[in-house]
Amino acid sequence: MRENIRFGGLRGARGYFSATVPRSGPGVVIFDDSGGEEEAVALADRLTSEERLTVLVPEVAGGSLPDRGQMPSLLREAVDHLRDNWHPRVGLMAFGSCAEVAAGYAEALRVDALVLHGRAGLEAGPSGIPLLVHLDATAAERSADLFLERADTDVHLYDDGTSSPADAVTGAVWERNVEFLRYHLS
Numbered sequence: 191m192r193e194n195i196r197f198g199g200l201r202g203a204r205g206y207f208s209a210t211v212p213r214s215g216p217g218v219v220i221f222d223d224s225g226g227e228e229e230a231v232a233l234a235d236r237l238t239s240e241e242r243l244t245v246l247v248p249e250v251a252g253g254s255l256p257d258r259g260q261m262p263s264l265l266r267e268a269v270d271h272l273r274d275n276w277h278p279r280v281g282l283m284a285f286g287s288c289a290e291v292a293a294g295y296a297e298a299l300r301v302d303a304l305v306l307h308g309r310a311g312l313e314a315g316p317s318g319i320p321l322l323v324h325l326d327a328t329a330a331e332r333s334a335d336l337f338l339e340r341a342d343t344d345v346h347l348y349d350d351g352t353s354s355p356a357d358a359v360t361g362a363v364w365e366r367n368v369e370f371l372r373y374h375l376s
Contacts, residue, residue, distance in 0.1 A: 192235065197246070198267035204249040205268065206231050208238040209276065215242045216279040216302075216375035217272030221265060221288040222247070222355055229355035233283075236359055241368055243375070244276045261291045262298070269299045279375045281305065283367070285355060303374035305367055307358060317342070322370040324348060324363060344370065 195207045208231075209215075218237060222230045227249075234245035248268045265282070272280050281303035284292035289308035296304045296319050305322045321343040346366065348357075358367055 192238075194249075195246075197271040198264075203264055203267050206234060206247040206249070207245070208234040208247075209244040210238055210242050214276070215244050216277045216281065216371075217244045217246065217269075218281045218283055218371060218375075219265065219268045219272065219301075220245060220247045220283050220285075220355065221268075221292055222285040223288045230285075233355040233359055237368075237371075241372065243371065244272060246272055261288075262295045265292065265295055265299060269301060281371050281375050283307075283358070283371075285358075303371055305370060320370070320374045322346075322366060324357075324366075 191211065192206075192208045195205060197203050197205060206227075218234075220230050220234055227247075230247045234247050237243045237245050246268050248264050269280050269282065279302045282292050282296060282299065282301045283305040285307045289306040292304065293306060301319060303320050303322070305324075307324045308326070319342070323343060324346050326348060344366070346363075348363070357363055
């Protein structure tokens with residue numbers, strides 16, 4: 191089942207939904223502002239077909255995020271939609287500047303796992319939530335050091351970047367994402 195849906199309190203939010211069957215597997219919200227909506231949809235389809243995860247990709251109008259103040263409510267609606275309708279365990283995978291927002295609100299969202307793909311300036315995020323971080327090697331050492339201080343965090347640095355959904359479906363990045371989500375959402 192792959193379709194565009196409306197979700198949220200007044201059905202005002204839209205997104206791409208991918209599942210093998212209704213009420214299947216744990217959920218993952220993919221939050222991305224890189225403008226490559228096709229890449230996020232391809233990532234969602236692969237997570238569904240190969241890992242049997244239920245995935246929701248909130249639509250970002252024209253490849254640009256809503257007002258930064260609206261981002262937490264959009265994330266909340268997406269997480270709640272998956273949790274309330276499909277599975278009690280939900281992970282969040284965020285890219286680019288969305289990773290900053292996800293790190294800041296993951297605790298309030300009560301997600302079970304958080305995967306961040308980002309660049310310099312990404313903060314350590316909430317403690318108590320398992321965290322997988324992929325950073326561009328150009329990221330400031332300060333960002334990597336903040337993450338490494340946490341016991342529940344796995345940090346990887348890459349020379350060729352990992353801040354878009356296209357990067358998340360290749361080689362070691364894909365394997366690390368899948369292993370992490372499988373372990374923490376099972």
